[in-house]
Amino acid sequence: MIKAGIIGATGYAGGELVRILLGHKNAEIKWFGSKNYTGKGYSSIYQNMFQIVEENCLDDNIKELAAQVDVIFTATPQGYLASVLTEDILNRVKVVDLSADYRIKDVSVYEKWYQLTHQSPQFIEEAVYGLCEINREKVKSARLVANPGCYTTCSILTAYPLVKEGLIDPDSLIIDAKSGTSGAGRGAKLPNLFCEVNENMKAYGVAGHRHTPEIEEQLSYAAGREIRVSFTPHLVPMNRGILVTEYAAMKENLTSEQVRAVYDKYYGNEKFIRVLKEDVCPETKWVEGSNYTDINFKIDGRTGRIVLMGALDNLVKGAAGQAVQNMNLLFGEKESEGLEFVPLFP
Amino acid sequence: MIKAGIIGATGYAGGELVRILLGHKNAEIKWFGSKNYTGKGYSSIYQNMFQIVEENCLDDNIKELAAQVDVIFTATPQGYLASVLTEDILNRVKVVDLSADYRIKDVSVYEKWYQLTHQSPQFIEEAVYGLCEINREKVKSARLVANPGCYTTCSILTAYPLVKEGLIDPDSLIIDAKSGTSGAGRGAKLPNLFCEVNENMKAYGVAGHRHTPEIEEQLSYAAGREIRVSFTPHLVPMNRGILVTEYAAMKENLTSEQVRAVYDKYYGNEKFIRVLKEDVCPETKWVEGSNYTDINFKIDGRTGRIVLMGALDNLVKGAAGQAVQNMNLLFGEKESEGLEFVPLFP
């Protein structure tokens, strides 16, 4: 039985980790960490857990936690893990970090986009970027997994095979992303009030969102050279779900069959990536509550562009689900253990 | 392995049956019946099932179906099952009917409220009303289970212990119920369009909704005499969830402890009924996607009334979840098998 501890268990991603781990056959949660709710019953914060979770919230003592568990999930604000992580901790437990602290290899890029001084850059090099379908083998032997962001998981998985195989001009890539509001977290902020979000839609962080360099770094590896993309996130009046619509110039005239073959090459055996049938556009509702990413594409011969579409549940494949998928890889579990949710519809 | 067939598998309740049965260890779906989509891939109708369900939809041939499976679920319009059910079918398979055809013992009441002539009243007597927590023992040996309605499950479970123990005047009972829109089904009707429901709320079927006699019959058994209640359903701009707010005159001054003790007596060991802590009001989101019913109450000394509140997911405990719970009882499975979903939040 894998003993797991969660720091930041009362945020939305933390709550989703709890939901998922409760259904995992070989894992049990030993530590529900929450700085804001220390000492309170976990289910008093998340009433959906009433009579399911009996434990109280504990503090953020990662050192003590490292002595008690096999794996620590940090679902915490940027900078937290970097400020407390030590060699000793990494020697004792596996760490899956849902924050951005170890996602970006170039610390100056991190510090510029996050406006933070990185407190433990010495661990960046060894951290494995936990996009399971791409870095599966590296994850297995890691001590520290940088769990990808929600937008980035969806953006990268949707474009990766075409970039890797050189079917599109990666510098032409434009990613227009739409997210449910849970991506903004459970903090009590005016822009996230129901009446501000409901019956409304907007872009935000235009030309400056922090997930941009993360997408660029990973797709640069695929392209074999440094690339830059346009990335624009939007807030949508729904709880869960990310949809990306990506535009790229085709390097040559492609047929639907060619593109499909490339997707199949990379994802044909991937349980959690579903390349949809022709002319079926991904919808966020079709993956809600599940670890799936749904992908499809449309060739636009008129403009010489291809339109790519991807959808996932930002709290599952975009956060907690992928974190558990990484845990499974780290501990030699079946990769889909605890993650075989059928999407909830409607 | 229990072989299951579903007639009406492409309605919302049918789709939810599929979702739930896919996670059941000892059941498999052998027949995805759909009159409207016969011959089409099931997952082309419900894309959330893509790469999960490979089967095509079959027709509604219940006779043929009865030869192939152990249990038939009918998630069909009122009158359908009554028009095709035979002694032969009941001798071959168990039938769990999600329609209202066998819920009401007095056929004249059924015919009056549903404006239908009952085609096989001879099976009404033996049908067991499948409200598991109340009729558990009777269900186990039934051939035909009348699965309760969504409003009725919530309404009855919320009031049952207090009526049964005589703490409230049952004739004073007023049930104000609020439902998500999936309760209206997947039919393409103008009043269920997004723009008609969103940012809107209304009552409907006032003083005439068909779930009224069903509630009355069951609570009459509890009261030991015939009672009448006021029941008003409302349409809420959400997909899933039923919330009932019930008002009743207390027979004498009650304390919170007395009422709680009565709820504990009936539900203390019930996995799927959670009587919440004092002053916590049930919320539909806290049970979404799960088989739980959350209940609480508030004594209003000023008016001599007690206010009862109950919440459930209309497609799970209010339909498909309870149907599977009944199947488990019918086949000697663990009652919660396939139903241990942690509610999805947010």
Add this chain to the structure above:
Amino acid sequence: MIKAGIIGATGYAGGELVRILLGHKNAEIKWFGSKNYTGKGYSSIYQNMFQIVEENCLDDNIKELAAQVDVIFTATPQGYLASVLTEDILNRVKVVDLSADYRIKDVSVYEKWYQLTHQSPQFIEEAVYGLCEINREKVKSARLVANPGCYTTCSILTAYPLVKEGLIDPDSLIIDAKSGTSGAGRGAKLPNLFCEVNENMKAYGVAGHRHTPEIEEQLSYAAGREIRVSFTPHLVPMNRGILVTEYAAMKENLTSEQVRAVYDKYYGNEKFIRVLKEDVCPETKWVEGSNYTDINFKIDGRTGRIVLMGALDNLVKGAAGQAVQNMNLLFGEKESEGLEFVPLFP
């Protein structure tokens, strides 16, 4: 031209006052008061007002304000106006208070339900309860108008004629009310976050909501004796709108015609109260953005009860619209001036 000042102009009710007064032929806003945003451009707080309102927010100096305007609207938290109101202010300007400070005649009732010590009880007696359709004549000559609450306006208007004419037993009255989330205000609180409200429904303040004594006082006047009602508010995932469903025992068997005649007697000439045609249930969307209250009823012969339904826009007839209607009465304007919005659908 009536010069108007608003204290609390950046709350939702305050914003609605601005929207409405901008369309009023004979009124102009001279003071956009906002404690939190003093000095900031009003339209930077409410971008819908961009290029429409050029003014900055001012502070809450009611004394100075009273020297500059003809009418002051206070859309402020409970207790504010009571703490600053003086005889001098009332001698200079009319005051329309959207808070509860002067709604309840018995100061001990106010202090008990609001858990506040009233700072200026000497003005309670003269304050006129500004439910225009009931107290029209009194409002005309008032100095201080206590603008009714959103729930109360809807609850009272729906039941008033039947209570007044003795058709129902007022002590049997049960009011089940449902409100959009703007009623909770623009404060950044966790329970009002999009993800907490969306796809969710709950009751709150059960048997203890502060609008209860306000409803009771007004309906007691109508009944000619002190009555008590059950009142339960619910939070609905929509921005605007209140729907009330009210249940009462009929004193005798009533016909639909009798009840309709009574409604006609009181509301037949009321522009802003629409008694709908038989069997049409009020929907909040049909009054959105307008000053209408839609009402209807259904007699339930089976239970001897009548079900009443009312719908209004909580920010218009439930707050700012009624406040402007009161202003019109105070200044001899046409009562509907600035309020002739056609409801926005969908």
Add this chain to the structure above:
Amino acid sequence: MIKAGIIGATGYAGGELVRILLGHKNAEIKWFGSKNYTGKGYSSIYQNMFQIVEENCLDDNIKELAAQVDVIFTATPQGYLASVLTEDILNRVKVVDLSADYRIKDVSVYEKWYQLTHQSPQFIEEAVYGLCEINREKVKSARLVANPGCYTTCSILTAYPLVKEGLIDPDSLIIDAKSGTSGAGRGAKLPNLFCEVNENMKAYGVAGHRHTPEIEEQLSYAAGREIRVSFTPHLVPMNRGILVTEYAAMKENLTSEQVRAVYDKYYGNEKFIRVLKEDVCPETKWVEGSNYTDINFKIDGRTGRIVLMGALDNLVKGAAGQAVQNMNLLFGEKESEGLEFVPLFP
């Protein structure tokens, strides 16, 4: 007083025309045309109009209608107007067509994208494309106005000044558009059911939506040569609102001041186009119920692209509001008459 007739008065755009014209000082509706509801009370179809509109729906007899009114609005399916329009009608009345029949000058393009044979191509040449801010003078003397589509109005207005002034490479233009569900009309279709749209997001009509050639034609005029754009519409779970996010390569390095100066040159005096302050992103809620289009942009020096954003209410500026704006131009009314709605928030 301008006498107006509406054919298609019971669709969402038709209903919005009614709402707007009811507030117009110099117009009155003489004909509420509705093929599906002929003979029924208009307010029985749109209960928001109860006691506001007393008329019944009439049929679609455009010939008879032309004899009775000064202007006909056709809010009808594609192909209808083309099939009934005659020289005689155009000699008698002005026609503002909200369908696509006369928007595209090249009839072969129309026939290809709409899969229809145009029944009266002889009127295409004279029809004026009624994008008021661009074609104001031509509209004034037209007989037949082709009222632009909702997506197109937003897409074109957002990009027009930059294309016209040659600041961007028009062939690089990518338009990612998001629309509320009222754009899909009031037809009872499964994909528009509440449960299918709520808590969901998807693209549709990818690389093939009919508004594409309309956008291309108008921007080609601005560019002075034929251009092609990528256009992708998305369905958002809200009633009203269109948001477009547009991406284009800058021809040279631009400063924010340069771009703003160009927007000011074209829109500085336009009442209904608001170019927002720096770093304020348009939100659909800020224009809801109004005739405004909100626009802003962000220069992305990293990629050499500029991101443009535009928002409008699809039923107002995107349909009925612009139609009335055109009517005002046709009849010499103040252009904003009847259209000075302050956006409704929240």
